[in-house]
Each structure stands twice: as structure tokens, then as C-alpha cells.
Amino acid sequence: xxxxxxxxxxxxxxxxxxxxxxxxxxxxxxxxxxxxxxxxxxxxxxxxxxxxxxxxxxxxxxxxxxxxxxxxxxxxxxxxxxxxxxxxxxxxxxxxxxxxxxxxxxxxxxxxxxxxxxxxxxxxxxxxxxxxxxxxxxxxxxxxxxxxxxxxxxxxxxxxxxxxxxxxxxxxxxxxxxxxxxxxxxxxxxxxxxxxxxxxxxxx
Numbered sequence: 001x002x003x004x005x006x007x008x009x010x011x012x013x014x015x016x017x018x019x020x021x022x023x024x025x026x027x028x029x030x031x032x033x034x035x036x037x038x039x040x041x042x043x044x045x046x047x048x049x050x051x052x053x054x055x056x057x058x059x060x061x062x063x064x065x066x067x068x069x070x071x072x073x074x075x076x077x078x079x080x081x082x083x084x085x086x087x088x089x090x091x092x093x094x095x096x097x098x099x100x101x102x103x104x105x106x107x108x109x110x111x112x113x114x115x116x117x118x119x120x121x122x123x124x125x126x127x128x129x130x131x132x133x134x135x136x137x138x139x140x141x142x143x144x145x146x147x148x149x150x151x152x153x154x155x156x157x158x159x160x161x162x163x164x165x166x167x168x169x170x171x172x173x174x175x176x177x178x179x180x181x182x183x184x185x186x187x188x189x190x191x192x193x194x195x196x197x198x199x200x201x202x203x204x
Contacts, residue, residue, distance in 0.1 A: 016163060016172070019172075020172040020173050020176055021176075023144055024173070024177075028144060031128055032139075034141035034177055035180050037122070037139055038141055038177070039185050041139055042076070042094070042181070042185050043185065045094040046075075046189060050077075050092035050094060051077040051078070051079060051092075051094070052095075053078075053080075053086065053094065053095045053096070054081065054095075054096045054097075055082075055098075055110055056097065056098035057104050057106060058167075059168075060098040060100055060124075060174065061098070063175050063178060065080060067178040067181070067182070070178070070182045074182065074185060074196060075195070081095075088117070089114050089118075090117055090119065093118075093120070094119065094121075094122060096122045097111055097121065097123055098124040099125050099127075099131060099132075100125060100143075100167050100171070101167070102125055102126070102132060103127075103132030103133045108132055108133055111133055112136055120138045120139075121138050122140075123139070124141045124174065125141075125142065125143070126170050141177075143173050143174065145167075145170035145172075145173045146164075147166070
């Protein structure tokens, strides 16, 4: 009985990982590869000693919080929008915002504010053509995954119960993408594992 349970768990885990991995084999043209654009933008802001601001709603926001933590570990000045210690955005700074379905009123507004103060905006989205946030973006990272913008069939009904519902594929893809970004960015910035580890909090 226990072996059957383990087998089922492993099978589900494999299916989830396969679904997420398949996202990265989809073409993104005319948009650049999301890994490359993220590493390029982050390397650039680091070289000009700018700050990085991050924002996303819901589970997308949780993925960006995880990225923010690792960017700090890599030695960047990284801040979550709406934290009490978040400084004002200015020229030389970068806002990384996520709007998987293409637009949210909060993301639209924050991107507009960042642009009005001279900040650069990098938008992560699965809807780069129809999304409302794209008009504020200096750069777009197209993550070609299902979100709540396209989880229904042609009749407008929610698709039969999937293993990864609503925007879970997009959110899972963000986690994987960000792990790749952290690895490549660390390489680009010349940050050793010891240096990264030394910035981890000891107040635990």
C-alpha cells in the first residue's frame, strides 16, 4: 500500500515538473528569451548601482518575493513594493512586475508610477500582446504558460479538473525561471557560493 502511494506521488510530481518544463521549449519570438532578458536587465542595474523593486499579485507575488530574497543574497539592493522599508524609485532603478493574465489594476498603476519617476520597467507576463500592462514596459519577459486568462474552453467553461489549475503553470514556471536567473546572474556578477551564503539572515 505504501509503495503504491509513493508511486502515485512520484507520478504526479513528474507530471507537474514536465508541464512546467515544457513552457521553456515554447518559442517566445518576437520577445527575447525570458532568462536572457532577466539576466541582462539585472546585470545592467547592478552595474549602474541601481536598485531593484519587485511586485506581483497573489501567488505570482510569492514567486517574486522569493526572487527578491535571492537578489539580496547576490548583493543587489532589492526591495518588495509595499514593504515599510521600500525606498522611492528613481532613475537607474528597475521595477520587475508580473501580470500573468496581462493586466491588473495595481500592476498597471505601479508600472505607470515607476515610469513617471524615471525607473525602468521589466514586465513578466503570459499575455504580451493583449495585456494592459505592456504599454508601461521597457522590456517584456514572455512566459508562455497558462493563466486564468486562458484556463477555459471555447464555450467559456473551466477546463476539466487539471493537475495544475488556473495560473499554477505560470506561477510554477516563474519559480523555475527565477532559480535559473539566480544561477546565471551569480555567474555573471562573479558571486561565490560563500559570498551569497554570507548575506543570509542569522535572525532565525
